[in-house]
Amino acid sequence: MHPRSILLFLIISVFSFFNLSAQQAKKDRVIIGTVIDTSNQKAVMGATVAAISLSDTTKQSFFLTDKNGGFNFSNLSLGYYRVRISAVGYRPLIIDSIHLRNDRADFNLNDIPLNNQSVELAEVIIFVEKPLIESKDGNITFNVGESALSNGSTATELLKQTPLVTTDADGKIAVRGKEPKILIDDKPVELNAQQLQDLLESMPGSMIEKIEVLTNPPPQYANEQGGVINIVTKKGRVGFGARVNLYAGSRGQTGVSTNFNYRKQGFAVNLNAGVGYNEFQSEGYSNRTNIYKDSSNQLKIINNSFNKSIRPSFRLNVDYELNKRNSFNFVAQYNQGNTNNSGFNRYTNINRFDEISRLSERTVASEGRNYNPSINLSYQHKTKRPGESVRMVYALNFGQSESVRNFFQQFLNADDTPTGVDSTQRQTNNTRSNGYSINIIYDRPSANKKTSLSTGVAYYRNNSHVVLTTDFMKKPENIFQKAELLSNNFKFHQDVISTRVSMKHIFKPGFSFTAGSAFEQTNFLFELFRDNKTEYNRYFNILPFANLNRSWKNGMNLTFAYRRTMRRPGIGELNPAIDYGDPYNLRYGNPDLLPSQSHTFDMVAGKTKSKYFANVSVGYNLVEDVFSQIRTLAPDGKTTVTWNNVSNRQEYEASTWAGLTISRKLRSNISASYTYNKYGTFDKQVRKFRDGGSFTSNFSTNYNPTDLWTFTGAFSFNRFANPQGTVRSNISMNIGAQYKLFKKKVIISINTTDPFIQQQNRVFTYGPNFNLESYNRTQTRNYRVTLSYNFNKTSTVKRKTVDVLKSIKK
Template sequence: MRICWLLLSFFFYTALNAQQGTLTGTVLDEKGAALESATAQLVSFIDSTQMLTTTSDKSGSFTIYNIPYGYYRLRLTYISLQTKTIDSIYFREERSDFNLPDLVLKPKVQNDLDEIIIYAEKPLIQSKEGNITFNAGESALSQGSNASDLLTQVPLVTKDPNGKVLVRGKEPRILIDDKPVELNLQQLQDLLESLPGSSIEKIEVLTNPPPQYANEQGGVINITTKKGTVGKSGRLSIFGGTRGEYGANGSFSYRKNKLAININAGFAGNEFNGYGYSFRQNTYKDSTNFFNTNNEYKNQNIRPNFRANIDYEITKSHLLNFVVLYNQNSYDNLNETVFRNINRFDQLYRLSERSINSKGDSYNPNFSVTYTYKTKVPGEVFRLFTNVNYSNSKSDRLFYQQFFNPDYTFNGNDTTQLQINNNISKGYNIRFSYDRPLFDKKTSVSFGGYYIHSFSDINVDALYKRKGDGALLPLDVLSNYFLFHQNITNLRGSVRQHFGNSFSATAGLSMEQTGIYFDLLKAGKDTSNKYWTVLPFANLNKTWQNNTNLTMSYRRTIRRPGINELNPTRDFSDPYNIRAGNPSLLASPAHNFDLVLGKSKGSFYANIGVGYNVVEDIYTPIRELLPNSNVTETIWQNISGRKEYEMSTWSGYTFSRKLRMNASASYTFNQYSDFDKKNRKYRDGGSLTSNLNAVFTLKDLYSATGSFTYNRFANPQGTVRSSVSMNLALQAKMLRKKLTLTLNMIDPLFRQKNHVFTYGSNFVLENFSSTQTKNYRLSIGYSFTKSAKKPTPKTKAAIQKVIKS
């Protein structure tokens, strides 16, 4: 740690002595080809005679150095092309380096005015019409982290205790570069945890999504990756943390004319240590007893990853995109638990220890192709998306349990069991969409549909060690073999009407057929189900001149159980709480009503949303104490339904160009039926998620970012409470911003803790767990980008001669 602080102190000192600015950019024509020898002229607002001039190289890149602080206007010129002016670029102590995106010069048309653009800097978080954009490229937290970490820094986004991503308490659709990710929960977690944060440009949260995703209950999260600049560029980074974290990432990008290639590859290793306990009181007709546990665990994993993205422009109208993804998770987990049975007289009468060693690997390749056709009619677009995915997960779980007398002397009894899992999942999906504005340009239509097929082959073999000869024999009760198929077909259509420039209405309908089929090979039977669902949606949007926006929406959504909820295999990792899925689960439809009011003015934005949901056939894990036993069983079950009342807010304020803050909070109150509360002892309760972000920029090369979150989740049988999590980052840049050093301080003050309270009809359970998340991570990254050469005195003189003429 001392070395980390010394290094950062040195680089910060170097940064604090920077006194002049630098401007870089790339000039292209309309076809995306680099423009060599385009003139870039930077003129001071205060003194128009104070100007700096250069030309672009063969890759279209230019760089202007030694820019005194102040406001400037950038003027780009090229023979036979229209002049472009970018106004109000402000060089100052806290922002002295600007890298402008691709600057496109259009063909010159007679009597056409020069194009003038007012430059606006990207804040960390933007909000418009209820949607949120988190500019990850502006955050020091992105260095050394992954997509899963970054998502928890975005307003309204959180993860539940099982690691599932939620937006305002509901599960969203995840997109990467506008393409849907069709993976199960575990595959999605592996993907997000293997995607480097440094490769992400921005994360968008669409609480009011476009028609093709209008029926997603949690809206849409779109992760946009960095595309690189014209020519060749690359980046290498390494990171390590005090918690046992380590990894490296590399990226390469190439762009020229109609072809763009982006490749990312790397690996990350992690180690988590933790402990926990539980207290359970069992109530019977004539007595009570207690069951207590204490446990410790150590989880280690390494995650290699690879992603290649290729864009090819056949013509201006025909575009192709190819994406290849691969991620892997190799893990080695050890859990040790002590079980204590205590009678009503508070006397220990049964004692045992159980260790579980789980080792496994999962391999997840993924391939997709997207074809886009743009007609000459502005806004008319046809897209065809295809995807193929595959996953192979293998694991061995070794269970060893010893039994003791109350005085902790070994009583001679022990058991050894082995569970071997070999699961294969694969699938494919096809999507199409067609959008077209009608002739009045105030009306637009959108049509589309998709077909998704997924297949799982689950193979679980269980063995036990026989006393005497030590032979491993089959254990049928813990073994399972089945095949699972799911097919989803969807067709949709919608109309959007603009009434003037400030009011619009959208209405549409989706028709969806879901078919599932289970072949329970072990049981020698099969089961299937097929059903249609009608999913209407509509919204009204009004914007006033004072930048106030109001959105009202209705949509019917459906939540389908996945393989994790349907899998009937009995999880015996805890012999006193047996878990299993339920292949008979029904999908859960819901009616969602939302109203969002937002306002932005200068350095401030604020949004408040209220919602009301009627959810039917909810499926959730229900824990019950088995009769005449101290064993509980947790099975996924459908319950009658509930009503949800929501309130959420997300706001941001720029105190100065050095300090910006953003905050969000969401509260959902769940109300169950009188029948469920009386007969199943369910409890009404509220879930709270909150997030606070702050960015402080002392100088252009020195910044600090902080994020703080607090979550509390309710379930039908109780609540889950979690402590505050923190992520603080200090970042320094040097060598013309090619070298980046970042120090992340994750949960520096306390460990992550979770408290779970569960209330059943004949038991009360308290669970506590704590994970060693405290971590100091140092990340070092170096960008390989070609800087434009400074023009020679002879070239400068020629440029000035052309300008004056």
């Protein structure tokens, strides 16, 4: 079935569901939740749960939790409620200030932990409704489940809507302009850049609970230059649950994803699977002026392309708690990408007399497949000393990528008539990779609970084998002949051994100091079979860090941080194979690249109140041995783009992120970041580098007129600087509406992407002897409908309403 037919079917279904739901005059007013044991995460059966109306405390509803720890109060009156939970052998728990109202008539309290302590004093929690964006101690939490844009989206699309997070035209993720460490459920993702991009583009947004941006990360990740992004997946309630999502978009987008979860007595299983199909069309041009001593000429290129992709994915997550001190986690993951692309390019060379000196047209057809399975196993042991634990994480991943590109170039006269000369080439790329890692993390607090030790050791190993074959069709025999100079065959191996130790001291509540250092040894080896040689390099680094944090009861917080960071070049930057996709612009990596290191100084100040939060950050970075993509002009009129180490760079950074609760129904958030790069005199005079600034911004708003409707809007604008110029992009827009019906088992979402302006990028590049302007527009406008159905087993134990005054009279 064509994607547009599926979209039409979903639209008809939407209006049918709206019509049926309009017949439901009365809304259920409910409070539901699951009671679990804090020590072992098991369900607490038979706990007494009371829902007490604060406007009339004589009217109370009681519920005994079922075998899954669940309770379900329904048909409640509007108003404020207090929920009181008690069970034999547990400390009583009170959840206060739950407000049932017309715009939100039901609350799911999810897992409610009871402490296994037989004391009379009850623990009191003031209930606060979860906003779309939260901020605490300079860190950001994007509650994906509260967004109308999550259904039908991918992890990549949701990251673009996260404050301070940006992705460039190549899919590279950055936080305040620097590359972060990506975690999934607190476990590091040890993949190369392309594998990570494939993983995030295939991960359904419906499986994500929240995205955490840790600008002030924990000690084990303190040396990451861009902080940490932690993607937390949904775990499900105690018992059985399942969800199915079906979506289709006007751009040709369609897909389905499913989720199954089961939790009981320390055992939990989450299974996610899905497949998505996408289409993109793009068009653009580039104008390059080549400047010589006595003349200049131009190269003008116009291009268009059509890209299709199918991305199936699978993820199995198993948690098992052997006892309250020992727990295991196992994750098996698989994602695949199948691509089919076609493109057209027209090249026009203009001489110094403004005459066409050469004209040609080139068509490109390519097919590609990649497979990325991985497994992750972790074990945690908690000792009898409170807060002391040891955690081990082992990860293993494989990857295989195959692509075939066919090029046909026809040369034309100035009047567009064929010259009779043409050229046919074929480029085949086969890459196999594997990697494994082991992390051991140990945390131990002192007896006085004011000083704590955190230490760990890690080992990472990555291997890649790349075989690139370029063939030219030999005429008149019409047979392909291998071009040795444009082909390559090599293996790449990299080892990283890291040891870390840090101490944290709490002077008093809200005032702490953390200091430590990481010690890293990196080895990498290139086996270049074509050239019959090897290239080996190793480097040792000491990476200290320190953090001073102060917070006050009025919501103010202040953080001063220093860290020494390192950015290692990956296979994408080191790969020496030549990309022949554009005969006038050759691209390849540089196996001689050195790592880039920096001294990073940051200050973050913020204030968090019930109605708003606001944060301001300023920083200074001294970056050594910067490596960046550099374009140079060769004497034959071609340009080469490769990676090179340049001299040091100074960075001045300022950013802000804030949120405002305008009302219970309406909340808005904004973030912006500006980084100014300043290069040395040699680079500016000889290489013609330019100082410049990068600006990123994001605005989002969430409106909940009722508990059934959610409206979300996200807008962003980015401008990136590079040593040779700038990249300008326009505003990106994503607007969504979500409606729940049939007791919220059915969810319908409508998303609109870039309804007014499609995504555009304009790049200006300046070299010592050339100027280049490039423009690209991608047809990102899309109207997507998502239909979701939840299979959740609810509690069946009947509740009873008690009028306390009547009972006393009797």
